[in-house]
Amino acid sequence: MKLVSCGQDCTARIWDWLEGKCEKIFKFSDPITDACFYPTLNLLFVGSFDHSVKAIDLVNGEVDRSWIASRESIKCLMIHNDKLYVAGDESVIREYDLVKEVVEEGKKKKKVEVDPNIVKGYR
Numbered sequence: 001m002k003l004v005s006c007g008q009d010c011t012a013r014i015w016d017w018l019e020g021k022c023e024k025i026f027k028f029s030d031p032i033t034d035a036c037f038y039p040t041l042n043l044l045f046v047g048s049f050d051h052s053v054k055a056i057d058l059v060n061g062e063v064d065r066s067w068i069a070s071r072e073s074i075k076c077l078m079i080h081n082d083k084l085y086v087a088g089d090e091s092v093i094r095e096y097d098l099v100k101e102v103v104e105e106g107k108k109k110k111k112v113e114v115d116p117n118i119v120k121g122y123r
Contacts, residue, residue, distance in 0.1 A: 047074025
């Protein structure tokens with residue numbers, strides 16, 4: 001069983017829950033405010049104080065891609081049904097479809113212009 005933690009020390013850490021040991025540390029240039037696993041494709045998404053989301057490939061430990069996902073600091077990340085939900089200090093939730101390469105924003109599902117290379121599908 002794995003657990004991810006993140007913090008003001010600009011790191012995201014993967015822990016072995018049962019052993020209580022840190023297995024891997026990812027270091028960034030800004031504080032990490034939230035993180036979540038995408039086990040379907042062995043990815044870790046981290047949200048940052050610098051408004052960005054980074055997708056980390058857990059097989060090779062490298063950042064697969066990074067993009068500005070909010071106009072303010074990222075506060076919350078959640079994955080459900082192959083969609084990444086991102087919320088920042090701006091009171092807007094953005095939905096990143098990780099399969100269909102679509103970004104939508106807010107209650108009315110307004111499409112958001114984004115570089116297609118940033119949110120390309122993972123499948």
